[in-house]
Amino acid sequence: MQRLFVPLLLVLAVLLPLLAQASGMEYYIGVLTRILIFAMVAASLNFILGYGGMVSFGHAVFFGLGAYVTAIASFHGVTSAWLIWLLAALVTALVGLVIGLIALRTRAVYFIMITMALAQLFYYFFVGFRYYGGDDGLQVTARPLLGLGLDMSGDNAFYWVVLAWLMASLVLLQRLLSSRFGLALNAIRQNERRAQAIGYPALRYKLAAFVIAAVIAGLAGSLIGMSNLFASPKLLHWSQSGILLVMVALGGVGYFYGGLLGAAAFLLLEEVLSTHFEYWQIYVGLILLLVIMVAPRGVSSLATIGKTLRQGEQHGA
Amino acid sequence: MGNLIFEQVLNSLQFGVMLFLIASGLTLIFGVMNFVNLAHGSFFMIGAYVAAVAAGASGSFWLGLLVALPATAALGFLLEWLVFRRLYKKDHMVHVLATFAFILIFNDGVRMIWGPQPLPLNMPAAFAGPVNLFGLPYSSYRLLVMAVGMVVAVALYLLINRTRIGMWVRAGANNLEMVTAMGINIGLLFRLVFSFGLLLAALAGIMLGPLVAVQAGMGDDVLILAFVVVVIGGIGSVPGAAIGALIVGVVDTLGRSLLPQLFALFLSADAAASVGPALGSMMIYLVMIAVLFWRPSGLFPART
Numbered sequence: 001m002q003r004l005f006v007p008l009l010l011v012l013a014v015l016l017p018l019l020a021q022a023s024g025m026e027y028y029i030g031v032l033t034r035i036l037i038f039a040m041v042a043a044s045l046n047f048i049l050g051y052g053g054m055v056s057f058g059h060a061v062f063f064g065l066g067a068y069v070t071a072i073a074s075f076h077g078v079t080s081a082w083l084i085w086l087l088a089a090l091v092t093a094l095v096g097l098v099i100g101l102i103a104l105r106t107r108a109v110y111f112i113m114i115t116m117a118l119a120q121l122f123y124y125f126f127v128g129f130r131y132y133g134g135d136d137g138l139q140v141t142a143r144p145l146l147g148l149g150l151d152m153s154g155d156n157a158f159y160w161v162v163l164a165w166l167m168a169s170l171v172l173l174q175r176l177l178s179s180r181f182g183l184a185l186n187a188i189r190q191n192e193r194r195a196q197a198i199g200y201p202a203l204r205y206k207l208a209a210f211v212i213a214a215v216i217a218g219l220a221g222s223l224i225g226m227s228n229l230f231a232s233p234k235l236l237h238w239s240q241s242g243i244l245l246v247m248v249a250l251g252g253v254g255y256f257y258g259g260l261l262g263a264a265a266f267l268l269l270e271e272v273l274s275t276h277f278e279y280w281q282i283y284v285g286l287i288l289l290l291v292i293m294v295a296p297r298g299v300s301s302l303a304t305i306g307k308t309l310r311q312g313e314q315h316g317a
Numbered sequence: 318m319g320n321l322i323f324e325q326v327l328n329s330l331q332f333g334v335m336l337f338l339i340a341s342g343l344t345l346i347f348g349v350m351n352f353v354n355l356a357h358g359s360f361f362m363i364g365a366y367v368a369a370v371a372a373g374a375s376g377s378f379w380l381g382l383l384v385a386l387p388a389t390a391a392l393g394f395l396l397e398w399l400v401f402r403r404l405y406k407k408d409h410m411v412h413v414l415a416t417f418a419f420i421l422i423f424n425d426g427v428r429m430i431w432g433p434q435p436l437p438l439n440m441p442a443a444f445a446g447p448v449n450l451f452g453l454p455y456s457s458y459r460l461l462v463m464a465v466g467m468v469v470a471v472a473l474y475l476l477i478n479r480t481r482i483g484m485w486v487r488a489g490a491n492n493l494e495m496v497t498a499m500g501i502n503i504g505l506l507f508r509l510v511f512s513f514g515l516l517l518a519a520l521a522g523i524m525l526g527p528l529v530a531v532q533a534g535m536g537d538d539v540l541i542l543a544f545v546v547v548v549i550g551g552i553g554s555v556p557g558a559a560i561g562a563l564i565v566g567v568v569d570t571l572g573r574s575l576l577p578q579l580f581a582l583f584l585s586a587d588a589a590a591s592v593g594p595a596l597g598s599m600m601i602y603l604v605m606i607a608v609l610f611w612r613p614s615g616l617f618p619a620r621t
Contacts, residue, residue, distance in 0.1 A: 055410045102606055105613050109353055109409055109552060113544045114609065120541050121602035128595030238541060242355075242417045249414050279429045285421030292415050293403070 013163055017156045029155045030227075035267050036162045037223050040169050042247040042259030044216035047173050049245075050254030051182065052209045053189035057112045058099065058119030059244050062092045062214040064236030066221020068126060071138040071231035081144035081152070081226070088222040089215050095122070096214025100207045116238050126233040137232035140225055162223050169216045174256065176212070185209055246288055252300025261300060323453055325574045326567075331459050333566020334466030338521040339539060340546035340558040341473060342514030348490040348553030349510050352401065353409050355416035357518055357543065358536025359423040364389045364519025365526040365535065366427050369438035378441040382523050386516055393515035397508045405507075420537070428533045435532035438523075462524045469520065470559065477555060486510055490553060542569070545601055549608050551615030560616060565601050572600035 017029045041063050048054040069088040078084060103114045127135045143153050152158045176182050188195040188202045196202045225231050234240065243266070251262025269287065273280035343357045367388050372381025396419075404415055439445075440458040447454040477483040485506055489496045497503050522536065529535060546565050550557025577593030584592065608616065 049410075055413065057413065102609065106609065109347070110548065110614065112353065112409060112413060113548050113552075114605075117541065117545050117548065117602055117605055121599050124598040124602075125595050128591075128593075128598055130591045130594075239420075239537065242413075242420075245410075245414060246417065249410070253410070279425040281421040282425035282429065285418040285425070288418040288421070289400070289415060292411060292418065 010167070014160070017159045021156070026155070029159055031267065031271055033155070033159045033162050033227055034224075035264050036159070036166045037220050037227065038244075038247065038263035038267060039260040040162075040166045040220035040223075041217045041244055042251065042263040043166075043170060043173060044213040044220070044259070045244050046248045046251070046253065046255075046259035047177075047216075048206075048209050048213045049248055050252075050258065051177060051189065052185050052206055054104075054206065054210065055112050055245075056103075056115045056210075056213075057238065057241050057245065058103075058115035058117075059213070059217055060238070060240035061099070061119035061122050061236050062096060062217035063221040063224070063240070063244075064126070064231070064233070065092055065095060065122065066218035066223075067225035067228075067231035067235050068132070068138065068221075069218070070144070070222045070225030071140050072132060074140045074142070074144065075132070075138060079142070079145050081146050084144050084222055084226075085219060088218045092214045092218025092221075093211055096211040096218075097207070100210035100214075104203055104206055104210065116241065119236060119241055120238055123233055123236040123238070126236065133231075135233055137230055137234075140229040140231065143226050143229065158227065162227070165219060165223060169219070170260075172212075173216075177256070181205065181208070246284075250288070250291055255300035258300050320453055322575070323451075324455060325571055327450075327455060327463075328459065329567040329570030330563070331463040331466070331566075332570055333563040334463050334470070335521045335525055336539075336542060336546055336566050337470055337559050337562035338466055338517045340543040340550070340562050341470075341555050342517040343543050344547045344550070344553055344555060344558045345486070346511055346514045347547070348555075349486055350405055350507055352405055352511075353412040353416065354401075354514075355413055355540065356419035356423065357416075357515070358538075358540030359420055360389055360393060360515040360536070361518045361522035361539055362427065362531075362533070362536035363392065363423065363522070365438065365522035365531045366431060366436060367519075368523040368526060369436040369531045370431070372438055373436070378439065378527075381438070382520075385523055386519060389519035390512040390516040393512040394508055397511045401511065402504065402507065424533045424537075433533070435530040438526035438531050440527035458527065462528070465520075465524055469517070473517075473555065482506075482509070542601070545605050547615075549605055549615055551617040554615070554617040557615055557617035564604065568604050569598075569601045573597040576600070 016032055020026060020028045020032070041059065045056065045059045048056060066088045069091055070084050073084045073087060078087075099115065099118050103111055103118065106114055126132065132138050143158070146152050146161070150157070152161045177185075184195065184200045184205055187198075188200060188205055192202050221235065224235070247262035247266045248259050249262065250265050251260065252258030255261075266284075269284060270280065273283050277283065339357065339361060343354060346352055346354050346357075364385050368378075368381035368385035370381075371384040372378050375381065400415065404412055444458040444461050446457060448457040448460065450460075475483075477486060485496060485501050488499075489501075489503065489506060489510075493503070496506075518536075521539075542565060546558055546561035548561075549564060550559070550561030573594070574597075576597040577589060580589035580593040580596075612618070
């Protein structure tokens with residue numbers, strides 16, 4: 001049963017837009033697309049945070065940059081989605097490399113504050129850069145083309161493209177984590193000095209992980225640009241980085257599906273609360289506070305606690 | 318041009334002094350309790366809101382100030398006892414998340430209570446007009462802000478370096494176990510330092526209230542500036558916060574006001590209008606990167 005769980009979930013994910021259509025809830029296809037895109041960013045953040053121990057408070061910068069690559073490319077008449085994805089990957093890899101090189105010189109609180117400040121640098125760049133819309137943001141003139149005889153202009157088709165990207169990212173992250181690289185990264189998080197003594201070049205491993213996470217977030221950003229047909233500097237703002245951290249924390253830091261779960265939980269919570277309350281963020285804050293107090297490692301850890309409790313009962317009996 | 322530069326230099330000093338009030342509290346709380354308080358900017362906002370309401374009801378800015386300062390400090394005292402003291406031993410990620418939750422709660426909380434519109438907070442009537450400074454007119458209120466900031470900075474220096482409480486705080490920042498062993502009530506000391514740091518942030522919010530809009534989220538961008546100050550100065554170091562605040566105040570104000578005009582000298586008006594403001598607001602981050610390249614733990618690292 002457990003081995004069937006993931007494939008079943010995948011089949012359900014593929015069929016979801018059709019189910020939504022059949023039941024007249026087309027509106028939710030857009031919500032689901034957003035969840036998948038944010039799941040991709042949250043998974044990439046969880047990769048460096050939960051496995052690499054890097055508390056990055058500037059992860060939204062890559063997300064926003066990806067969206068701006070889509071908008072700027074479209075502004076200059078680029079229509080190929082593949083070219084945009086390639087550009088988004090290149091730009092975010094480069095920026096990730098530079099930010100990583102600066103931020104990884106420091107550790108702990110300094111790392112948190114510096115990633116946050118460096119991300120603000122890019123936020124203010126786009127706010128001030130009036131040629132590309134300044135603080136009004138930049139429209140994407142039309143959804144880019146996929147070619148190969150495929151069409152992603154429809155909501156369903158776009159959802160499937162996003163799902164494919166999410167799957168590809170998750171597979172990549174899973175393979176990385178179970179490889180020598182992932183094991184080394186884990187060792188570095190647990191005890192950097194010891195890992196270094198064994199001979200792992202800790203800085204290079206952390207930097208590589210940081211850049212990989214940046215590229216995945218950038219690709220997700222390009223997708224949010226294609227989804228909203230709009231790039232806003234707000235996507236890069238530090239509060240957006242905070243929300244990404246909240247997603248990972250809600251879902252479970254260092255649990256493979258933590259990012260996915262957290263993104264879904266946060267966006268559904270937002271969806272429900274914002275339809276009922278004008279000032280819904282206050283409730284998000286209260287729920288977050290409760291989760292931190294009760295289960296600091298996120299919802300995923302509760303499942304483990306449940307399992308441990310049940311095991312305890314069996315032993316007791 | 319001379320007038321403008323003179324005015325901008327004074328403005329940047331005044332901004333730097335206010336940044337010091339915010340950043341010194343932030344760095345003190347981190348230095349003593351090892352606690353990352355993202356909600357620090359929220360208390361800057363709450364101070365301004367309470368002052369605006371009290372000043373609006375009484376018609377006096379000073380009464381607003383007198384009500385808002387203890388009210389904000391009391392709120393901090395209460396929250397430290399209810400929530401924050403349970404988090405000190407957990408890692409920084411938990412601090413970040415919990416205090417981020419408070420940002421969400423406070424920002425929407427003030428919107429819920431006072432509505433989405435900014436609240437008016439008028440400067441005291443005696444300081445509403447300009448004064449003549451070396452033959453040039455300058456806002457007397459901004460001079461007052463600068464004076465208040467500097468008086469508090471000196472008082473803070475004396476408090477930390479010349480009093481018994483200051484000695485405990487310095488000792489606590491260096492070696493917590495030792496202070497506990499000496500029989501100091503560390504819980505109470507923490508609560509006092511915490512509320513005092515928030516009081517400084519609230520004071521900055523109240524003084525800046527008449528110059529900026531008193532609205533939800535007004536502390537969010539100030540918080541980042543305070544972080545930059547703390548990072549440049551060295552986390553946990555109050556003198557570092559003073560130097561960092563002056564650097565950030567000067568670079569930010571002058572960068573934003575003078576760079577666009579500087580670029581206009583050798584770029585087309587169109588390009589200067591685009592590049593100038595963008596680069597102007599990025600300047601402090603570039604300075605921060607430069608400082609960190611030179612000294613990764615800031616100018617005056619407090620902990621080794």
